Every structure is written in structure tokens, then in C-alpha cells.
Amino acid sequence: MKIAFLLYNAFGIGGTIRSTVNLGGALAAAGHDVEIVSVHRTRDALRLDLAPGVRVRSLIECRRGAPGHDGEHPHAAEPTALWEDSGVSNGPLAPTRLTDERVAAYLRTTDADAVIGTRPVLNGYLDRYGTSRYVRVGQEHLTHDFHNPQLREDQKTAVAGLDAFVTVSESDAARYRAVLPGVRTRILCIPNAVPAVPVAPTDGGSRTVVAAGRLIPVKRYDRLVRAFAKVAADRPDWSLRLYGRGAGAAGLRALVTELGLYNQVRLMGAVTPIETEWAKGAIAAVSSDAESFGMTIVEAMRCGVPVVSTDCPFGPREIITHGRDGLLVPPAGGEDAFAGALLRLIDDATERRALGAAARVTARAYDPDRIAERYVRLLTELRPLRRRAADGLQRAAATVRRRTRRTPPEPPPGAAPAPQARAAATRDGGVVVRLDPAGLPPEPLDLVLRRRADPGGRQIVLPLASRADTADGRIEALVEPDAHTLAEGRWDLYVARSGTRRVRRVRSELVETAALVTLMPRATEAGVAAWVPYTTAHGNLSVRTWLRPAHAEVEQVVVGEGATAVTARLFGAEPGPDAVLLAASRLGAAHDFTVPARPLGGARFAATLPHGEALARRGAAHDLWDLRLLPAPGAAPAPLGRIGGDSADRRRTDVYPAVEVPHPQRGTTRVRPYITFRNELALSARTLTPETT
Structure with missing residues (x-):
């Protein structure tokens, strides 16, 4: 059976998109021909992974500079002839006459056996432009009462013209049946499909x-x-x-x-x-x-x-x-x-x-194959109404129950698939990498970790097990913290044929870092270290590492009107009675200042940074100080920051408030502690101007 899902914009990660991808994947795995039709294309690729056998097409090209960009199409500036859907009509992808034309053309020409709309405006198009050649099903991913009164009335008109209307809760199905008495449309609940993901369950101890x-x-x-x-x-x-x-x-x-x-x-x-x-x-x-x-x-x-x-x-x-x-x-x-x-x-x-x-x-009740079976059963029952023979559909329904899987398509000739891997942090701070053998050549291979932009070209090479020696069908490699020292920076992962330097970048399928949530930096003979595996912006697998002689892990930052107080724990050294916190200016030592660090016992200390000290040493429109602990007179400074835990980049998550204080020469100054790209704590003092307020 060929099943098409009509999405307004499939290139996001919202619940409707996730549920459609989940359901479509289960139907494709059962042998059905599945197509996701995105009215708009806003990105080069979907943000969610599609199962083998699921195709995507889009009707309107929204990527600037892309071939066939529709932004200048004359009908893109003309209003839609359909009713307003408040969820999209007030946004950047509001329906237009071009939307009407492209969706109508698709619905007139598709050879699908069933077309499923996923939001009110799409259900409206399906009612107005759909044909009797295929089963027409509308979905409600919100609720009847969530919509404004006009949209409720418009969608009710559309529902009455469809073969079936599916809600995701029994209560909402009952509500629609109550407000649409006597319609021939089958109104029922089928919940969303939510797949199991190969992620270790929580141990419940993270607080x-x-x-x-x-x-x-x-x-x-x-x-x-x-x-x-x-x-x-x-x-x-x-x-x-x-x-x-x-x-x-x-x-x-x-x-x-x-x-x-x-x-x-x-x-x-x-x-x-x-x-x-x-x-x-x-x-x-x-x-x-x-x-x-x-x-x-x-x-x-x-x-x-x-x-x-x-x-x-x-x-x-x-x-x-x-x-x-x-x-x-x-x-x-x-x-x-x-x-x-x-x-x-x-x-x-x-x-x-x-x-x-x-x-x-x-x-488990929401396993995609179970939900897919319910959809196939519905479509099987409805297709005879479209004067189609049902015997082939009954066989298709049985296919879902048997969970037969379609063979994934072969890659194009000459195009070797990129190595794919899942990574997980271990409880001792190491990293286990599990490679998919399907993307690997048969000869002996190495897993290679290379430090990015390293003039010395440092790397670690780990021989990979043979295809015959797999764990859960995957080839596993362990980067152990006791066996390997990784210099501070970012280490990218590659696969290479043993004994050669030609490497291929490892793509990231999944990275689990739950084991790191409560893990502090570890003090080793080489220094204070921490590793966090992560997926790069380009979808590759990397490890963020820190290694330094000493480090002060920040526990708490409290911003007051006149001062910022910091509590931290020192690793790699002990704070002495004469310890001081150094605010090292990026303009030079003439703008530095220090404050006492009060030992709290157990390598913990506290320090208070008066904002007046920073204001007295201002030297630019935007002054920055990196915070360092000097454990004793003459000792090497230890950076303050947050390298423990599970985050490779805390700049956008660990956000501290700002306070505005007067400055006699520069005027109002905004003072704020913040986390740098190295996950270190710094202090900012910026003159407020009309451009920055």
C-alpha cells in the first residue's frame, strides 16, 4: 500500500513531525510505500532520521539561493482561498495562492492509496482538492477545544468530507463525535507512535x-x-x-x-x-x-x-x-x-x-508497529468504500503483524556509506564507541582520535575488533581514562584501515552522557581531566576534553547588586589560608585585581568580587576578566569553570544575571559573570549605549 503523509513543514522537530516520522518508519518497515510530503522545504535535510524506505518530497522551495526558490513567485504574495489556520497563518510560512496551487496539484495527481493530513489547513486542502481515488484521513494533533471558534467550524466542515478523522486521545474523539453527529466520517482515536530508542534507562540517581x-x-x-x-x-x-x-x-x-x-x-x-x-x-x-x-x-x-x-x-x-x-x-x-x-x-x-x-x-503500548497496525486496519476497512479490492490490503495488514522488514536500499555505485557510531560516556569518565559494521570495509580497521587543529598532529589509534567479534551487532571500542591522556581541546573520531593514514570521519547516531551528570573532574598524574563526547553541528562524533594542572570547579555563582559571590572546589591542589581569586584582565596586568579566597574545607573555597573593583579598573567599552584561583603565594593559577558534568558547551545553558551600576566616566555599566567557550568563568563589564540596551 502506498501511504502519503501531508506535513506543513517536515524540516523541524515538533511533536507532529516526530510522530509522523515514527509512524511512517513503522509502515515502511512493514513493507509499505511511504512518502512524507512537506508543503514547504526550509532546510537542506530533515532534522530527524528517516527509516529506510521513507521518501520525502516538498512542494514549495523556501531555501534562499536554492534552485527553484519560490520566494519570488508572483502567487506567493497573493492570499490563500482556503480558510485561516491560526497555527500557521500568522507565521513566516502563511498559506498563499501558491500553497493552494501546489497542494491541489499534488492531491490531483498523486498515485497514493491513502493520503493523511496532519493539521487543520491540510485537512481542509484534503477535503477541497482530494479525490475519490484514495482514502482521505485527517489527523488532529491538538484538540477541538484548543482551536479558536472559527477554526473549529472550518475544520468541522473539512472533517465531514473525509473518510476518517483520527485524534490522539479518546476524550477528543468523543468531543468531535459530539459536535459532528450524523457525519459518515469515521472518527476515532489512534495515539501517536513513540519508538524505543537505544538509550540506557535512567538509574534514578541524578537529582x-x-x-x-x-x-x-x-x-x-x-x-x-x-x-x-x-x-x-x-x-x-x-x-x-x-x-x-x-x-x-x-x-x-x-x-x-x-x-x-x-x-x-x-x-x-x-x-x-x-x-x-x-x-x-x-x-x-x-x-x-x-x-x-x-x-x-x-x-x-x-x-x-x-x-x-x-x-x-x-x-x-x-x-x-x-x-x-x-x-x-x-x-x-x-x-x-x-x-x-x-x-x-x-x-x-x-x-x-x-x-x-x-x-x-x-x-510499550505506543510501539510504532502496534500503532501502524491500527492505521493499516483502518485503511483496509475504508478502501472498499473507494471501490478498491480489499484482498491485497488484508495481506498488507498481515504484513504489519509479522513485522517483515524491507531491505534498506543499496548506496549508489561507488559511494561508500560514512561510518556510523553511537557513543556513551562511562561511569569513570571514559567513552565507549559502538560502530555499525554496515558502514565499514571488511579489512582490519582502527578507530582514530585526532586533536583538532593540533600543530603536533597528536592522535590515538585503537585497533577495532573484527566483524565476527561484535557486541549487540556492533563493533565496540573503549577509550579508557586510565589508559589514555587526551590533551585539552576537541578530538575528532575517524576510522582508518590498519597501518594507513587515510581516514574517514565517523558520523554520530546517538551520544549518551547520562553517566556524566553528577561526575566531577578527575585528578590524575597528568593533571585534572574531564571528557564529554558530543555530536558536532555537522553531525559528526567528537570528544571535548580538558586537561590542566589544577582546576576550580564552580558550584554556585550568586550575583548581587554590589558584588558577585563564587563558591568552588579546587582539584589538583589545596587552597591555602593566603589563597586569592585573581581577575585577570584581557587588556593586561594593569587592569587585574585580586580578592581573598576563603577556604571552606575539603578543597572548597568562596570568594566575593565587588563590582566596584571591576569598575575601578575599566579600560575599554567592554572589559573582560578571566577568573583564576591562586592557591598560595607564587602558585600557578587554576582556572575557575564548569568542566565536570555532561555539557561540552555551557555558554547558553549556564546563564547568570546582569546588574547595572553607574560609572563616573563611562556611564551606566552592565556587569555580568558568564561562561566562556572553554567552560570557564569570566566577568564582563560593558558600557551601555543605545545599541546595547
């Missing part, structure tokens, strides 16, 4: 609460942050991570600062795949006022993380069984009730782990 989703008002991350403020007051060793992006990011950042939580609450940005981040959590949090389904709930459950969720309409209560595989919090209880539920699991590790184990079992 981290994780939340993920778009940073928009309905998600009520403000409620979560305020609830966590109550948690942090009693359990200051716990932290909260918020993954995602959206218009609400600045407001949330301001709220975190207002509540003084910037050492414990971090906005992590958008991450894919998100499962590697769920596995870092001991608890997952969903604070929404409404959730049509709850992809993030099932994703967290897959990783064995118990979910604390508001008992909001519609999805959470259909996924979570309170007290068995998660906790449901009445929305009327507000932040107090949510904080209470978090504290319940924080304080009871036994219940936390029991709920997490049950959550993994619950999540």
Missing part, C-alpha cells in the same frame, strides 16, 4: 528534574519553575532542566532570575534526540494546562523516568495511571500541589524507581 516541549504559554513552565522554587528551598541539591525553544524563553529566563534559581534551573535549548536527555532525569515534569496527547510523557516513560503531570485535558490521564507509573496533579492545586508531587518522589527513591519501571511497561 535532576527534566521537562521538554515548546516554550509556549499552554505548557505552563512558569508554574513548573515556581513549583521548583519551593522544591529548591527544601532540596537545594536538586536541579531542573527545561529543553525546548519558543517565544516564552525570555520570560522564563527572567522568572528564573527573579526567583534566584539560575544555579539550579537551566534552559537547555532544543535537543534531538531528546531521549538521551530524559535518561539524565530522576523525574520528568509536565506542567501543561492542556496536552492533546503527550509525546514527551511516553518518551520519558521509555527511559524509565516517572512523570509528574498536571491532570489536564486530554492526554496525560489516558497515558498515566496515578500511583502506578507516574503521578497526576490536579491543576487547581497550582504550584503548591505540583511541588508536593515532586517532593514526594524526590524523598522516596523506592517509589520513584518502582514508578519508573512500570512506566517502561506502559510505554
Whole structure:
């Protein structure tokens, strides 16, 4: 069976796109011909990985400079003849006459057996321009009541003209049936497909609460942050991570600062795949006022993380069984009730782990092959209505149940596939690399780590096991911290034929760093070291390393009106009674200043940086000081920073507030501590001008 999914923009990472990719992959694996049709193309490649057998086509070229760019097409400036879909009509990809023409042309000419729309405007196109040659199915990834009144009425008209309409919750299906009595359209619930990902489940010991989703008002991350403020007051060793992006990011950042939580609450940005981040959590949090389904709930459950969720309409209560595989919090209880539920699991590790184990079992109901079978059964039942023979479709449905897999397409002649690998940090700070044998030649091979931009050309070569000696079907190599010393920098991974220098870059499939969340830097004979494997912006596998004689790991930074206080732990040396914190100016020693460092015992110390000291030594429109600890008179300085843990780059996640103070010559100055690209702590003093306010 040929099945087409119509997406408005398939080149993002939102829940609708993820669920479509998941479902499409399961259908393709079962032998069906699957095509994802993106109305717009905004990137060179999808951000999500497609399963073999899933094709993508786009109807409107939006990449500037790309061949066939449609930005100057005359119909791109003319209004659409379809009704308004508020989710896209007010954005940069609003429907136009060109959209109408391209979608209509596709729907008139496709040879698909079924076309599935994934949002209201696409369901409208499917109703208006679809034909009786194929089954027409609309999907609702939000809810009836989420839409404004006009969009509800418009979509109801479209639904009445389709063969089936699928919601992701039973409650919403009942709502649509109630407002559309007597329509011939089959209205039913089929939840989203959420696959298992090869990520080790959480061990529940990270003292981290994780939340993920778009940073928009309905998600009520403000409620979560305020609830966590109550948690942090009693359990200051716990932290909260918020993954995602959206218009609400600045407001949330301001709220975190207002509540003084910037050492414990971090906005992590958008991450894919998100499962590697769920596995870092001991608890997952969903604070929404409404959730049509709850992809993030099932994703967290897959990783064995118990979910604390508001008992909001519609999805959470259909996924979570309170007290068995998660906790449901009445929305009327507000932040107090949510904080209470978090504290319940924080304080009871036994219940936390029991709920997490049950959550993994619950999540199996959303296996993509199970959801695909339900879709095939639906399409099988509907196709005779289109006067098609059903016997072949019955065989296709049986194919899903047998889970037969299509053979992946062969690469083009002469094009060797790039080596693919998964990497995981080990509990002692090492890195295990698991290579896919399918991308490797048969002869003996080495895994090569090369330090980037290294004049000395330093590298580490690890012989790889033969294809016959694999772990879970993969060739495994271990970079052990006790066996290898990696100079500070970035080490890129390659595969080479043994005994040769010709190498091929290793592509990253997945990187797991959950083992590093609570891991501190390690003191070795070579110095203080830390390694973090990561995926580069180009999708390759690398390791960020630090190695220095001594290092001060920052624990907390508190920004006040007149001073910034820092607490840290020194590795590789002991802070003596005469230890000082040096603020080393990038303009030269004439602008340096020092303050006493107070030993706190156990290699910990504290220091206070008066902002007046920085202002008195200003020498430019933007002054910068790198912070170093001098453990004793004449001792070598140790950088302050955060190289422990799981982050290769903390510049955008570890954000501290700024204060504005007067300067007699330069005027108002903004003073702010910040993290550098080396994950080190520095101090900034910038003159405010009309361009910087």
C-alpha cells in the first residue's frame, strides 16, 4: 500500500513531525510505500532520521539561493482561498495562492492509496482538492477545544468530507463525535507512535528534574519553575532542566532570575534526540494546562523516568495511571500541589524507581508497529468504500503483524556509506564507541582520535575488533581514562584501515552522557581531566576534553547588586589560608585585581568580587576578566569553570544575571559573570549605549 503523509513543514522537530516520522518508519518497515510530503522545504535535510524506505518530497522551495526558490513567485504574495489556520497563518510560512496551487496539484495527481493530513489547513486542502481515488484521513494533533471558534467550524466542515478523522486521545474523539453527529466520517482515536530508542534507562540517581516541549504559554513552565522554587528551598541539591525553544524563553529566563534559581534551573535549548536527555532525569515534569496527547510523557516513560503531570485535558490521564507509573496533579492545586508531587518522589527513591519501571511497561503500548497496525486496519476497512479490492490490503495488514522488514536500499555505485557510531560516556569518565559494521570495509580497521587543529598532529589509534567479534551487532571500542591522556581541546573520531593514514570521519547516531551528570573532574598524574563526547553541528562524533594542572570547579555563582559571590572546589591542589581569586584582565596586568579566597574545607573555597573593583579598573567599552584561583603565594593559577558534568558547551545553558551600576566616566555599566567557550568563568563589564540596551 502506498501511504502519503501531508506535513506543513517536515524540516523541524515538533511533536507532529516526530510522530509522523515514527509512524511512517513503522509502515515502511512493514513493507509499505511511504512518502512524507512537506508543503514547504526550509532546510537542506530533515532534522530527524528517516527509516529506510521513507521518501520525502516538498512542494514549495523556501531555501534562499536554492534552485527553484519560490520566494519570488508572483502567487506567493497573493492570499490563500482556503480558510485561516491560526497555527500557521500568522507565521513566516502563511498559506498563499501558491500553497493552494501546489497542494491541489499534488492531491490531483498523486498515485497514493491513502493520503493523511496532519493539521487543520491540510485537512481542509484534503477535503477541497482530494479525490475519490484514495482514502482521505485527517489527523488532529491538538484538540477541538484548543482551536479558536472559527477554526473549529472550518475544520468541522473539512472533517465531514473525509473518510476518517483520527485524534490522539479518546476524550477528543468523543468531543468531535459530539459536535459532528450524523457525519459518515469515521472518527476515532489512534495515539501517536513513540519508538524505543537505544538509550540506557535512567538509574534514578541524578537529582535532576527534566521537562521538554515548546516554550509556549499552554505548557505552563512558569508554574513548573515556581513549583521548583519551593522544591529548591527544601532540596537545594536538586536541579531542573527545561529543553525546548519558543517565544516564552525570555520570560522564563527572567522568572528564573527573579526567583534566584539560575544555579539550579537551566534552559537547555532544543535537543534531538531528546531521549538521551530524559535518561539524565530522576523525574520528568509536565506542567501543561492542556496536552492533546503527550509525546514527551511516553518518551520519558521509555527511559524509565516517572512523570509528574498536571491532570489536564486530554492526554496525560489516558497515558498515566496515578500511583502506578507516574503521578497526576490536579491543576487547581497550582504550584503548591505540583511541588508536593515532586517532593514526594524526590524523598522516596523506592517509589520513584518502582514508578519508573512500570512506566517502561506502559510505554510499550505506543510501539510504532502496534500503532501502524491500527492505521493499516483502518485503511483496509475504508478502501472498499473507494471501490478498491480489499484482498491485497488484508495481506498488507498481515504484513504489519509479522513485522517483515524491507531491505534498506543499496548506496549508489561507488559511494561508500560514512561510518556510523553511537557513543556513551562511562561511569569513570571514559567513552565507549559502538560502530555499525554496515558502514565499514571488511579489512582490519582502527578507530582514530585526532586533536583538532593540533600543530603536533597528536592522535590515538585503537585497533577495532573484527566483524565476527561484535557486541549487540556492533563493533565496540573503549577509550579508557586510565589508559589514555587526551590533551585539552576537541578530538575528532575517524576510522582508518590498519597501518594507513587515510581516514574517514565517523558520523554520530546517538551520544549518551547520562553517566556524566553528577561526575566531577578527575585528578590524575597528568593533571585534572574531564571528557564529554558530543555530536558536532555537522553531525559528526567528537570528544571535548580538558586537561590542566589544577582546576576550580564552580558550584554556585550568586550575583548581587554590589558584588558577585563564587563558591568552588579546587582539584589538583589545596587552597591555602593566603589563597586569592585573581581577575585577570584581557587588556593586561594593569587592569587585574585580586580578592581573598576563603577556604571552606575539603578543597572548597568562596570568594566575593565587588563590582566596584571591576569598575575601578575599566579600560575599554567592554572589559573582560578571566577568573583564576591562586592557591598560595607564587602558585600557578587554576582556572575557575564548569568542566565536570555532561555539557561540552555551557555558554547558553549556564546563564547568570546582569546588574547595572553607574560609572563616573563611562556611564551606566552592565556587569555580568558568564561562561566562556572553554567552560570557564569570566566577568564582563560593558558600557551601555543605545545599541546595547
